[in-house]
Amino acid sequence: MKPLVFAARSLRREFRHGELATLAAALVLAVAALTAVGTLASRVESAILASASELLGGDLGVNAPRAALPDTFSSEAARLGLASSRSVEFSSVVFAGENSRFSEVRAVDTDFPLRGKLVVADAQGTHRERRAPASGEVYVDRAVLAALAAKVGGNLQLGGRDLKISGEIISAPGAAVFQFAPTVLMNRGDAESSGLLGIGSRARYRVLVAGEADAVSDYAEWARAHLPATASISTVADAQANLRTSFERGENFLRLAALLAALLSGIAVALAAQRFSRRKTEEVALLRCLGASRNEIVLALVLELALLALPACALGALLGLGMQQAAFLLASPLLGGFTPPIPPAPATSAFAMGLAVLFGFSMPPLLRLRDVEPMRVFRRDLPARVRRFDALYLVPFVVAALLIVLESGSSNLAGVLAGALLAVAVVTVLMTLVLLRLLRAGGKRVSGAWRFGLANLNRRRALTLIQVGALALSLTALDLLAVVGPSLLERWRADLPVDTPNYFAINLQAGQREDFEQRLVALGADNLSLLPMAAGKLVAINGKPVRASEDEKDSRANNWIEGEVRVSWSATLPPSNRLIEGIWHDDRATGAQLSVDKSWVEIFHLKLGDSMTLRFGDEELTAKINSVREVDWDSFRVNFFMMLDPAHAQALPHSLISSFHLPVQAAGLSTLSRDMPNLSLIDVNSILDRVRDIINRVSAAVTWVLGFSLAAGVLVLLAALAATAEERRFEIALLRTLGAHSRQLNAAVLGEFAALGLLAGLVAASGAAGAGFALARSVFRMPDYWPPFATLGLIALASAIVVMLAGLAGTRRIARTPPMLVLRRGT
């Protein structure tokens, strides 16, 4: 025997005859789904990251406090073919006539911005995209114009220089989300020549680079190795902390969809492989009888599969690339017009995954064929299975686990999915066994054709278990894609309701509180919250003085130690805060009590009962940590890392900070600003728009990906059902030969599929609900999400009906084949 030639011939013949077509189709579909979803997810991610670069103003930033970064940081960028831009930020007072304003100044060079758009309004109010201000000119934002009572075209004084206001900043990349002073954008040359950056200035320097992804990552590596002690690197991902959650959620949604598509396809391949191996049993017995050795048979089978798999995987990858291109073109207007190149990795890994899935799922049944007794040619009733347990059966589970781990990119996502699917599989098997037992006991009471249908389930117990298991797993994946995914997306969109605070007011004095509240209410503001705010310095933890350390691995700790710490207090836990440890305030406690955000617990290695000492002016206050909070920093409400108890804090020197929602068009805010000159109003409408925009873009893309996975899943399910219907062709032919009319045949099939569908549908809906519940909490950080149980219940019923109809459709085709033809072919 020449195994390769034999395998090639077998493949050609069996394929021509349709034997292997199902397996090939499932494999093409699997690889196509993985390629399409993987590539689409990766490109959407790139497009999202590209739009995030706009926020940073470049692809990577290197920041250094106090001293400018060495020239090598620019020359290395140039060497790697990257564009670079330097900027420096500092606080200063700007003047115009009698008016003055404490401002945040950003001095940028002519290459600014490297990414994104700087939009400036001229004197006529026309918006234009501009580069950095020319020497002798500045752009300022509206708050500065209002405070200085100046107009575009007028002048202001900064650092002793007279500068022309040549535009009003409408949007600028690279701005911090919450700044506590308005912005002035000036030319870097002017800042250097004005003497504003002399010794003692608290300027922050930054080099931004942009270019090819590989070069950027090389640059990041070089920069890390040459980073001055106090400097840090900011990447696109951490450019805007409050957008990070949006990016992470979007990415997790895409990964979830890709993973479910892959698992669905894996199930399809597994079912087809099982069927293939069952049909091969007789052939193997004959070959063994004719003198083929075990090894030759196994080798020929493996080669045959390989010859099938390689072109099928290649075709699947090509098809997947085509499909993702079509989907991307449809979705790209929603992605801000970014068209990232097609990454080769997802298609390659889909190809490899296709092979792994095929061999992983089909080798156990095929290798079992080694043990087929040659005597089976005489006696078909000889058991085909010799070994009852085989380590090989673990292979599909290992492949599935590997798929989940590799594709999920997050251990939480992997854990939840693997757990949910395992639970669904186990519960389905147990419930099916119970159902079969009940049917055996009570089946006789059911009438004619239905009894035949239900008895079939019992007769093919192993096959029934495999089919219900596969059905339940595919339905779980489909429920997750069709119901849980969209409802999670909906919940995400609801994160920023219409009345999300869009203004912040700081520096409000306690005496102004009542007046401020009344005036805001009169303006039509809602969702108003007001909290006291005191600025202090962190001096000791557990009595030990804290010092910024150069070795400190976590630069965040240094930032807090060196900078100002703002604290607040409230009798009740503020909204968008969740207590995760300890109690809010203990009335019996005598000393000051402190509640910290959970990120501080990580940064400073804190635990309940630790004490922290803060200095406010000349006073020091030591408070004991008695609770840890999880703060929703994306809520656009006023939030604090540290909160004290009111009894011990209210005597501290403080101002008030407020957040509120005001319709964008509402007039009267400038009057409020003028009447309370100490008040700083921060307009976060543009940031809010940005976050909403990202949520909309990502959810649009995710909807596409979910839809695509869903379509692939439905196809897989239908293929699987058609295959199970095919299993029944011999019985159907026999029943028809015995004179059964089509109504009786339909009743038999309906009985069988209704039982299968209902059981699988119910377990799947419960599994999907459980997975949704866990995903929301551990992956998407939506602790208040509840899966839509009613919809899932309806879906469970609908699945039973769909399974029934699909089974019926599959068997109708068979029922139309003349029974003689089927009987002559054998089972």
Next chain:
Amino acid sequence: MLSAEKLSKAVNGPDGVLTILDDVSLSVEHGASLAIIGASGSGKTTLLGLLAGLDRPSSGTVSLAGESLGTLDEEARARVRRRMVGFVFQSFHLLPALNAEENVMLPLELEGRDDARERAASALADVGLGKRLHHYPHQLSGGEQQRVALARAFVHRPRLLFADEPTGNLDQRTGAAVSDLLFSLNREHQTTLVLVSHDPVLASRCARSLRLRDGRVVEDHS
């Protein structure tokens, strides 16, 4: 050519050990023909399986062309079958995915022969199916399917042919035609024939017949 000494086969059944074959001895000379007859359940097919090396006896030995099958493992027995043995089955056992020509090519392909197609075509011509080469089993009648099976059994010129109820699934006329063909091919190829049947007419065409009852030889007629 073929001999068996004190062959027994017992299996574990629901009611304890069940003896299917008990102390059977026989020998067949080269070119001779032997019919094993008996009622259903008498152990005919089990004996055929043991003689062909498809199964192992509980005790006793089988020697095929001088090779003692008992000393060979399953792989070595497969090599012996490939080299020397042909089979004809009651239910034909043609592979449904292969056409007539491809079914006949199978034993030659297992031997790795390059002239498989030509020899299969000629073997099919010998059984009168030269014009049905590309028909699939389901497109052939029962008699035609068995003729394809005969072509497959003889195509690699085996020294020994085992036939299990070769006419059992055929009507009397077709059965007679197939058995004529079987015996004529047997003569032509000088093959040793071991045939299992409960049909006395078919059995009578063999030079010798053994009758089995409850796993024991009760009659040896030559």
